């Protein structure tokens with residue numbers, strides 16, 4: 072593909088184009104660092120929303136202690152780009168994965184997460200055979216009902232078994248309060264997050280009483296960040312999507328702290344009816360499962376529905392002068408599942424193309 076030259080004005084970029092406003096991105100990163108520092112905790116932002124070593128390096132340079140990854144494949148990409156402090160927050164299983172984890176450990180210092188001894192044993196054996204050790208967190212189910220061992224005694228029992236394996240260095244615990252992000256009433260949301268995270272921090276106390284070291288207590292997403300940072304006993308948060316923001320975080324999670332840095336630039340390609348316009352971006356350009364996108368600066372235009380390659384907009388009377396060729400900027404409903412539909416971010420500074428950042432770890436699902 073022929074990329075446009077740097078300094079191209081935003082309005083001259085071909086569409087649909089996934090755009091990133093550099094000033095807003097940098098402000099979000101600064102604000103997240105400030106929020107974490109004020110609470111005395113570290114930030115290990117999840118990279119699943121950007122999958123970009125260019126962004127990963129900026130986060131580390133700004134003060135993040137490392138990155139969180141969903142997959143071993145993502146961690147391999149970041150390690151190749153020189154980022155070595157990587158939490159792989161999904162369980163790793165199967166001989167091929169274990170082999171790759173050993174190879175990754177030779178280059179970087181990953182942390183894996185475990186919720187069963189059957190994940191730990193083959194990893195321990197392979198690390199020991201290679202003369203290596205890998206750090207691990209015990210993942211605890213704090214109510215999400217996804218992965219995780221039960222908090223309390225069950226977690227302590229697993230931690231004790233893992234701590235006895237020389238190929239693994241137990242580094243702490245993690246949990247994710249993802250089931251509590253969209254609670255409407257903010258006092259109720261705060262109380263429920265506090266209760267869930269207390270399951271985590273009480274487990275740390277039990278571990279310490281049992282003389283099992285637990286230096287890391289990791290949790291926290293963008294949709295819960297302002298509450299998670301207040302929890303005593305937490306050492307770090309994994310919130311990642313805040314660097315972009317989107318409609319889900321802003322409207323459904325009521326997170327007002329950050330700016331919308333990520334947009335999708337589109338062009339009106341058809342005007343079949345006075346109150347209907349069609350844009351050149353459908354479900355293959357943005358995800359709507361978690362939330363509908365909104366049109367930036369145009370309350371009078373609503374994204375009605377998307378088919379694969381068409382976006383169908385409903386226009387109020389004041390928007391009916393919209394013409395074929397006009398351009399509209401959309402804030403994604405959910406950035407995380409939208410970015411991965413694109414090959415690159417067009418990075419804009421003062422409305423001009425400043426850089427192009429590939430999503431190098433996109434598709435590294437294995």
Ligand SMILES: Cc1ncc(COP(=O)(O)O)c(C=O)c1O
Pocket residue numbers: 117120160247249290291292293294309310311312313407
């Ligand atoms: C393990 C884990 N940590 C943190 C998060 C939060 O990520 P974000 O801040 O991008 O919403 C998620 C989201 O799915 C997650 O699965």
